[in-house]
Amino acid sequence: MARISVVIPLYNEIDNVAPLCTALSDALGESDTEIIIVDDGSRDGSAAALDREAAARGERFKIIHLQRNFGQTAAMQAGIDAARGEVIVTLDADLQNDPEDVLPLAQRVLAENLDVVAGWRKNRQDGMLLRKIPSRIANRLIRRLTGVYLHDYGCTLRAYRASVIKGVRLYGEMHRFIPAWLSTLTYTDRIVEVPVRHHPRRTGQSKYGITRTFRVLVDLLLVKFFLGYSQRPMHFFGVIGLALLSIGSAMLLYLFVDKFGYGAEISGRPMLIAGVLFFLAGLQFLNTGIVGEMLARIYHESQDKKTYVVRHTVHLDPPA
Incomplete structure (x- = not known):
């Protein structure tokens, strides 16, 4: 069984496929890891590019093709379901998350007996105030309502203990609230946050816009209910x-x-x-x-x- 599983949801990132696979291979080296990339119904040729990369790089790479675009949360759940590692690390496919941070986060979960090590994009490189300001407001609101005090709920780069993350089912757009969901299964002092590197997007287009702030607020109400009252x-x-x-x-x-x-x-x-x-x-x-x-x-x-x-x-x- 692979000790560490890396799960990456990907949608229409054809220009990033080869650089992503190269960066992952370089960062993970000879470590006991598996790389699961979930193609979320891409329509730009990303699927074929992923298959070529996997064929060239060996059995460490596992590609899952979804029937259509189900969304980032569903793609992440598909990767988590397929993961066999003791620690599962998630990150985005746009290379704004740095693959070099994968092993340090996973090793900290194992070394310190933690359940979640969440990345904090302390120096965000988005370059858009219209994205940063709503994100900060949403993060503050999420912290207050859920009681899980993380600076950056929008960062996909996180390491989870597999036995814990597999205890929840993700749906809708709940991937950003995973640490809050996991607070129902573990103590909050086993959820820590560490600064990680963040790079500007080099190719492709962001899949997120200002409108997602409103969806976050609606999802937050649902999360608040389920955290406190799903079983009562x-x-x-x-x-x-x-x-x-x-x-x-x-x-x-x-x-x-x-x-x-x-x-x-x-x-x-x-x-x-x-x-x-x-x-x-x-x-x-x-x-x-x-x-x-x-x-x-x-x-x-x-x-x-x-x-x-x-x-x-x-x-x-x-x-x-």
């Missing part, structure tokens, strides 16, 4: 439901006393409508919590989805 949705919906029920009940009780104790007319009062709406909304949230609990139980039992990750097992033979 009743705690989320139930609290809201009880609060709304209490407000609605208090309003209706007040009107009941006003009507039958003092003979007041309540049929045309806005409080009556508001009280009924709050009461019904509270019931709806409680029902949603119950359904969520049932779905969570069905999901974990039907998929045999474990709610824990085994770090290692010590087996001692009984004395003779």
